[in-house]
Amino acid sequence: MTTEALVEQIFKKRSFLCIGLDTDLEKIPTYLLSEEDPIFEFNKAIIDATHQFAIAYKPNTAFYEAHGKKGWKALNKTIEYLNENYPQLFTIADAKRGDIGNTSSMYAKAFLQEMAFDSVTVAPYMGKDSVEPFLYIRNKHTILLALTSNEGAFDFQTLKTDDTQLYKKVIEVSKTWENSERLMYVVGATKAEYLAEIRKIVPDSFLLVPGVGAQGGSLEEVCKYGMNKNVGLLVNSSRGIIYASESSNFAEIAAAKAEVMQREMSELMKNL
Amino acid sequence: MTTEALVEQIFKKRSFLCIGLDTDLEKIPTYLLSEEDPIFEFNKAIIDATHQFAIAYKPNTAFYEAHGKKGWKALNKTIEYLNENYPQLFTIADAKRGDIGNTSSMYAKAFLQEMAFDSVTVAPYMGKDSVEPFLYIRNKHTILLALTSNEGAFDFQTLKTDDTQLYKKVIEVSKTWENSERLMYVVGATKAEYLAEIRKIVPDSFLLVPGVGAQGGSLEEVCKYGMNKNVGLLVNSSRGIIYASESSNFAEIAAAKAEVMQREMSELMKNL
Numbered sequence: 006m007t008t009e010a011l012v013e014q015i016f017k018k019r020s021f022l023c024i025g026l027d028t029d030l031e032k033i034p035t036y037l038l039s040e041e042d043p044i045f046e047f048n049k050a051i052i053d054a055t056h057q058f059a060i061a062y063k064p065n066t067a068f069y070e071a072h073g074k075k076g077w078k079a080l081n082k083t084i085e086y087l088n089e090n091y092p093q094l095f096t097i098a099d100a101k102r103g104d105i106g107n108t109s110s111m112y113a114k115a116f117l118q119e120m121a122f123d124s125v126t127v128a129p130y131m132g133k134d135s136v137e138p139f140l141y142i143r144n145k146h147t148i149l150l151a152l153t154s155n156e157g158a159f160d161f162q163t164l165k166t167d168d169t170q171l172y173k174k175v176i177e178v179s180k181t182w183e184n185s186e187r188l189m190y191v192v193g194a195t196k197a198e199y200l201a202e203i204r205k206i207v208p209d210s211f212l213l214v215p216g217v218g219a220q221g222g223s224l225e226e227v228c229k230y231g232m233n234k235n236v237g238l239l240v241n242s243s244r245g246i247i248y249a250s251e252s253s254n255f256a257e258i259a260a261a262k263a264e265v266m267q268r269e270m271s272e273l274m275k276n277l
Numbered sequence: 278m279t280t281e282a283l284v285e286q287i288f289k290k291r292s293f294l295c296i297g298l299d300t301d302l303e304k305i306p307t308y309l310l311s312e313e314d315p316i317f318e319f320n321k322a323i324i325d326a327t328h329q330f331a332i333a334y335k336p337n338t339a340f341y342e343a344h345g346k347k348g349w350k351a352l353n354k355t356i357e358y359l360n361e362n363y364p365q366l367f368t369i370a371d372a373k374r375g376d377i378g379n380t381s382s383m384y385a386k387a388f389l390q391e392m393a394f395d396s397v398t399v400a401p402y403m404g405k406d407s408v409e410p411f412l413y414i415r416n417k418h419t420i421l422l423a424l425t426s427n428e429g430a431f432d433f434q435t436l437k438t439d440d441t442q443l444y445k446k447v448i449e450v451s452k453t454w455e456n457s458e459r460l461m462y463v464v465g466a467t468k469a470e471y472l473a474e475i476r477k478i479v480p481d482s483f484l485l486v487p488g489v490g491a492q493g494g495s496l497e498e499v500c501k502y503g504m505n506k507n508v509g510l511l512v513n514s515s516r517g518i519i520y521a522s523e524s525s526n527f528a529e530i531a532a533a534k535a536e537v538m539q540r541e542m543s544e545l546m547k548n549l
Contacts, residue, residue, distance in 0.1 A: 027380070067376055067383040073391060077349045103400060104339055104373055105427040108299070111339040119345060128375060130402045130422055132429020150402055155377040157404025160450055164438040171433065171443070178432055 006123045007144055008211070011095050012235045014060050019271035021236050022263060023061035023097065023213065025243025026051065026083065027068050034251050044069070044079035049086055051247050054256035056091050058267035061239050063097040063213075084120050095239070096122045097213065101150065103128040109138040117145045124148055126191060126213070129175045133182055140184035146211075147188055151176050151203065154193025154216030172199075176206045189213055192231070194222025194240065200230035211237055218245030224266070228273045236274065242266060278395045279416055280483070283367050284507045286332050291543035293508045294535060295333035295369065295485065297515025298323070298355065299340050306523050316341070316351035321358055323519055326528035328363050330539035333511050335369035335485075356392050367511070368394045369485065373422065375400040381410040389417045396420055398463060398485070401447045405454050412456035418483075419460055423448050423475065426465025426488030444471075448478045461485055464503070466494025466512065472502035483509055490517030496538070500545045508546065514538060 015021050028044045037043040052062060064083055069076035087096055098116040102125065103109065109127075116125040117139070124146035127136055139147040152162055152172040162172040169177070179188055192203055194216035203212070212231055216222040217240055224240060231238055246266075250258035287293050300316045309315040324334060336355055341348035359368055370388040374397065375381065381399075388397040389411070396418035399408055411419040424434055424444040434444040441449070451460055464475055466488035475484070484503055488494040489512055496512060503510055518538075522530035 065376070065380055067374070067380045067387070071383040071387045071391070073353060073387070074346055074349050077346050081345060101374065101376055101400070102339070104337070105425070108337055108339045111343040115339070115343045115345070119343070128373070128400045128402050130400050130433060131425050131427060132432030132434070134427050134429040135425075136429075153377070153403050153407075155403060155406050157406040157408075160404030161402060161443065161447060162404070164443065164446065166436040166438055166443070171436065171438070174436065175433060 006095055010093070011060070011211070014093055014095070015236050018057070018060055018267070019274055020058055020060055020267040021238050021240055021270055022059045022266050023063050023239045023241040024051070024055055024059045024246055024263065025099070025215070025241050026062055026064040026247065027243045028064070028247070029068055030072070032248050034253060034255050036253060042075075042079055042082065044072070044076065045082045045086075048079070048083045050256040051259055052087065052091070054260040055246065055263040056094065058260065058263035059094070061095040061097060062087060063099050063241055065099040081120065084122060088121055096124070097148065098122040098125045101126050101128050103131050103135045105131070106134045106138055109135050113139045113142060117142050124189065126150065129179065136179065137182055137184070140182065140187050145187065148213050149175065149179055149188055149190050151190040152192045152196055152199055154195045154220050154222065158193065158196065173202065173206060176203065180207070191215065193220075194224070194227050195220055197223060197226035197230050200227065204231060204233065208233060209235070209237065211239060213239045213241065215241040218242045224269055225273065232273070234277060236277065240270070278367055282365070283332070283483070286365055286367070287508050290329070290332055290539070291546055292330055292332050292539040293510050293512055293542055294331045294538050295335050295511045295513040296323070296327055296331045296518055296535065297371070297487070297513050298334055298336040298519065299515045300336070300519070301340055302344070304520050306525060306527050308525065314347075314351055314354065316344070316348065317354045317358075320351070320355045322528040323531055324359065324363070326532040327518065327535040328366065330532065330535035331366070333367040333369060334359055335371050335513055337371040337515075353392060356394060360393055368396070369420065370394040370397045373398050373400050375403050375407045377403070378406045378410055381407050385411045385414060389414050396461065398422065401451065408451065409454055409456070412454065412459045417459065420485050421447065421451055421460055421462050423462040424464045424468055424471055426467045426492050426494065430465065430468065445474065445478060448475065452479070463487065465492075466496070466499050467492055469495060469498035469502050472499065476503060476505065480505060481507070481509065483511060485511045485513060487513040490514045496541055497545065504545070506549060508549065512542070
């Protein structure tokens with residue numbers, strides 16, 4: 006998907022909500038467990054109920070890998086379902102990969118071509134030659150971890166390096182890489198005030214912002230410091246939406262939660 | 278596997294060779310492609326032929342994920358084959374994972390418990406709470422990326438932070454984490470001279486050293502700067518061994534290559 010198509014969808018739906026499909030067998034309604042593929046059935050119900058309020062879906066691959074072959078199959082079915090039924094939605098494989106060049110190429114192929122996600126999250130620690138293989142693919146996006154939403158972000162990401170903090174250095178350096186216009190960045194909502202600094206370095210890039218909801222980040226703060234003229238934000242909520250209810254009408258409740266967020270987002274977009 | 282059992286095996290075999298199972302359908306002998314599971318058949322042949330010269334096997338998960346469900350099945354069969362037939366061998370899931378706490382727990386469960394690898398490689402960028410879930414599991418090991426073998430290692434890992442370079446900071450800080458005695462570190466053979474600095478911080482930890490062979494690192498240099506009284510090294514070779522020949526006797530040729538390395542290693546261990 007092109008960035009233009011993503012922006013168009015955001016303005017059409019007046020939403021920049023990304024729904025995290027962190028689907029956990031221990032948290033989904035128990036009656037689904039008798040289905041042949043409970044993870045996929047849960048995802049399908051959530052997607053069908055919430056798609057009008059969201060512009061992106063983000064399965065975290067860990068939740069699928071934890072179930073081996075079956076989990077991998079559920080992930081495949083989920084992305085196929087999204088691509089076939091809702092091709093206008095932006096899809097993110099939250100995989101946080103990164104390896105030496107030839108290995109990163111394998112990951113890029115797996116997520117962006119074979120599974121045909123629009124984007125994949127990548128860790129920056131191994132540097133340029135570990136990220137560039139993801140950037141070669143046209144109309145796909147690589148979302149680099151910059152400042153994550155967890156407490157451990159303060160262990161290394163905010164260390165002062167030569168002239169600036171590591172997370173800012175990561176963003177600055179990555180801008181010099183080939184095809185860097187295909188980069189987006191992960192910035193946790195729990196660290197909203199840092200967004201002002203980040204916007205000085207990448208005023209136009211899209212930022213994937215996890216941590217609103219269960220982790221405590223504020224949507225209003227995120228927009229105050231991080232919104233640009235194209236919105237430039239994909240704000241993710243996972244647990245707060247998909248596990249809002251364990252009853253048989255879980256998908257309706259999830260849709261109601263998503264709608265509340267979409268309305269807030271529409272309001273926050275009113276001056277654009 | 279306990280560290281003691283690993284050390285015992287190293288001294289018994291007089292080898293600290295880890296063989297990387299980066300199995301690529303485009304590189305294995307073409308006659309294997311007619312098998313139902315060519316990746317597993319290749320791995321099985323390599324393991325059976327080389328196990329007497331090696332003490333560890335390291336599948337890089339990217340090569341398996343690139344084939345989706347089928348690849349995942351081949352990875353499962355490979356680790357099951359190793360655990361059933363050669364339980365004394367140390368196994369490494371080279372996955373380079375790392376995510377927020379509840380997600381890292383899913384990865385830890387998948388690799389260390391369900392697939393029952395002895396260890397998994399983890400990226401440090403997200404800090405303490407992203408790594409600790411891997412450290413909870415007794416007699417398992419977490420191998421943290423410190424200084425990797427690729428050129429991109431110089432983008433961020435060697436940046437000077439407050440008082441020291443990032444890769445050293447990662448090692449120093451990780452030593453303070455809970456169950457840190459279950460940590461090992463990745464240090465590329467292409468940067469052997471850095472091993473002297475690393476040994477000042479972690480004199481006793483095991484180091485997984487990729488980059489000997491195809492990537493150009495020297496085994497002798499690695500031992501000169503990195504060996505301790507327990508050896509303390511797992512030196513990995515992937516392409517140099519497993520793709521030494523494309524003919525039908527590829528496994529014998531791989532064994533011959535592994536034996537050459539084992540002999541060099543035995544010689545380098547002579548003063549221990």
